Amino acid sequence: MGRKRLQESADGRPTVHTVAARAGVSIASASRVLNGVGGSPETVRKVREAAAEVGYVPNAIARSLQSQRTGLIALAVEDIGNPVYVEMMRAIEEVVAASGRQLLVHATGGQIANETALLRRLAHRYVDGMIVSPIRVTDDHLAALVDSPVPVVVIGQLGADAPVDNVRTDSRTGVCLAVDHLVAAGRRRIGFVNGPLDTVPGAARDAGFRAALAAHGIEVDERLVEVGDFQYAAGRAATERLLARARPDALVCANDLIAVGALHALLAAGHRVPSDVALVGMDDTELARMMFPQLSSVSLGSAERGRRAAELLLQRIADPTLPPRREQVPPSLAVRASSAAVPDVSPLFVPAPAAPPTPEVTA
C-alpha cells in the first residue's frame, strides 16, 4: 500500500514514475533528464542509473499523445509486388528515414474502397502524413484527400485544380517517346498492350499512344491494341490474344510487368526480339534490366517522384499553411537490346542444333 502501484505500467514494465522513484527525484526531473534537457550532473547520473537498472524504455504512444506526432509516414500503393513501387518506396524510405521517421507501407490492391478506408483510418491520426499513389480517382476519393486531417501528397495525375500536393509525370508523353523511337527505327505495325482504361495511367497511356501514331500519320489498327491489367500474367495473356489475331513489328507496353509478360509470349510464340518484334516497356524498373534481352523502357522517374513527394510531405508537415504545390517529373526513354536499332542480339540467341545431341524424350 502507499505507492498505490503508480510505479509501473499495467503489464509490469517500468515507467518514468519507476525511474523517478528509484532515482529519488520527481517525474518531471526524470523526464527532463531522459530527454536530455536540463538536470544537474548529480540528477542526471541518478536518473540515468535508475533507468538503466530497471531497463526503462519510454512509451511512444504516450509520448505521441502529448506531442501530437507519431513519427510515422504512410505510403499507400496499389501493388507492393510491382517493382516500380519498390523503387518509389526505396526513394521515399530514404528521405523519410533521414528525417528520423518511419515508413509504413500499405498495399491497397487498387481497390478504391480500400484506399478511402485507409484515408479514413488515417484520419484517426496514427500517422503524421501520407503519400498515396492511386491509379483510380473518384470525386469522393478526392474529397477524402482534400480534407484529410493529416498532410497528404499524391503521386500521379490529379484534377488540375485539386488543392493537394501533387507529384506527377507525363506518361502520355512517355508513350510518345516510345512510339517515336520505334517509328524512327522503321517500325510501322506498332502494337500496344495497356492496363485497364478506367485507371488514370491506363487512360493517359492510351491517349498518348493514339496521339503519337497520329503525329506520325499512322492509323491505329485496333487489332494491335490490347488491354489487361498492370500485372505480368495479364500482360502475357493480352499479348497472346493480340498475337493470335495480328502481326505487330513492335509492341509498346504500359509497364514493365506487362512488357515481361509480352516478352514471354513473344518468345514462346517463336518471335525474335527485337528482330521480329521490338519491345518497349514502361517505368524502367530493375526488372527491365533483368530480362534477356534487356528491355527498353520509358522511365517515368519513379524514384525521383518518390523522393520529391517525400520532400513535399515533410515540408508540409513542417508548415501546414503552405499553398498546395505541384511538381512534374519528365519521362525519358532508355533504349536497350529489346528495341535496339541493330536487327538482333543474335550471337546471344544461340540456335539449338538441328538434331539434338541427346535422345528425344517424346516421339
Place this chain on the structure above:
Amino acid sequence: MGRKRLQESADGRPTVHTVAARAGVSIASASRVLNGVGGSPETVRKVREAAAEVGYVPNAIARSLQSQRTGLIALAVEDIGNPVYVEMMRAIEEVVAASGRQLLVHATGGQIANETALLRRLAHRYVDGMIVSPIRVTDDHLAALVDSPVPVVVIGQLGADAPVDNVRTDSRTGVCLAVDHLVAAGRRRIGFVNGPLDTVPGAARDAGFRAALAAHGIEVDERLVEVGDFQYAAGRAATERLLARARPDALVCANDLIAVGALHALLAAGHRVPSDVALVGMDDTELARMMFPQLSSVSLGSAERGRRAAELLLQRIADPTLPPRREQVPPSLAVRASSAAVPDVSPLFVPAPAAPPTPEVTA
C-alpha cells in the same frame, strides 16, 4: 471563458468533449455511444447527430494509450525488393488484415545494426507485435528478440533452444533436392552460386550443397562454387566469374534473384539453358515463372511461412503465456524448363538468320 477551450483539440479538431457538449451529455455517455455500448435511444440519437455534425473522428493514439494496443503489426525484412519477401508479405498481410490490424513493413537492408535498432524502437510499443526474418543473427540480436516487450515471431533458422516463436524451413535439404534432381538428369559438373556465407541461409545452403554432392559421391570442385550476395547484379557477376574459370553443366543458385542473374550471364556468354547448363533457383517466386525459359526453383514455402508466422503471432498476442513454438515448412522442388529433362526448349530459341536481313549498323 467558462469552457476553458476544453472543447476541441489543439489543432481545432473535435474531440469527444466537443461531441458531448454539443449533444448535451457527459463525455462518458458520448464515449459509450461512440463505441456502441449502452445509451438510451435518445442519447444515442443526440450523440450520433452531434458527432456527424462536427465530423468527429476518434484519436487512435489516445485510444491506444488507454487500451495498450495499437492494432499495428510490424514486419522487418532484409530487402523489400526481393520477390520472396513480397510473397511472404502478401501472405502475412492477409492474415493480419483479417484480424483487423494493419501491417507496417520495414526494410532493414540486412544490416544487423538496423535490425536491433528496429527492435529497440519496437520496445517503445508502437506495434502490438512483430515478425522478423533476419539473415544474420548474433547473440545480442537474439537477446533483444528474447526480451522484447512485444511478441516477436522469427522466420528463419534460430538457435535450437531460443525461446522465441519460430517458423523455419530447411533450405539445406532444399539445396539437396536441387542437386538430386540435377544428378538424376545426368549432370555432374554442378556449380553453386551462393549468397554471403556469414548469413544464416548462406551457410545452410552451402552445407546443403556439399552434403548433397557427397551423398552422390561427387567431389566438390571449388572452382564451381562462387559467392555474391542475394541480389540480381551480384548473382550475375558471380556467375560471370565462375564461367570465366570453369565449365559447369548445371548451376544451383541460392535464390531466384541470383538465378536470374545467372541466367543472364549464361545466355550472354552463349550458353544454352538448359541444354548446356541446367539452372535451378530457390524460393520459387513469381520471378522464376517470369523468366524465359522458366526457372526451376526450390520452393521454401515463403507464403506458407508468412501465413504461419502471422498466425503464431496473433495467437501469442492473444495469449502471451503460450510456450514458445516452432513450426517447420518443408521445401519442395518445382521443375520447369530451365532444368527440364528434355535437352532444350529449342523451338523457342529461334536462331538469328546467318545474314541479317537489315543492313548492319557497325562495320
Place this chain on the structure above:
DNA sequence: CAAACTCCCGGAAACGTTTACAGCAATCAG
C-alpha cells in the same frame, strides 16, 4: 549587503480516450 539573475527542482496540468464506480430514476416483485 540587498537586489537581480540563473539554475534546478517538484507539483500539477495537460494530451484524448476508456471505464470503474456511484447515484438516480423508473420499473418490477412481493
Place this chain on the structure above:
DNA sequence: CTGATTGCTGTAAACGTTTCCGGGAGTTTG
C-alpha cells in the same frame, strides 16, 4: 406500498508522457 432490480447517466480516475509555472538555492552585480 416498500425493497430490490434494472438501465442510464455523470464524475473522476486512469493510461504514460511532456511541459508550464512557481519556488528555492546559489551566484553575480551594484
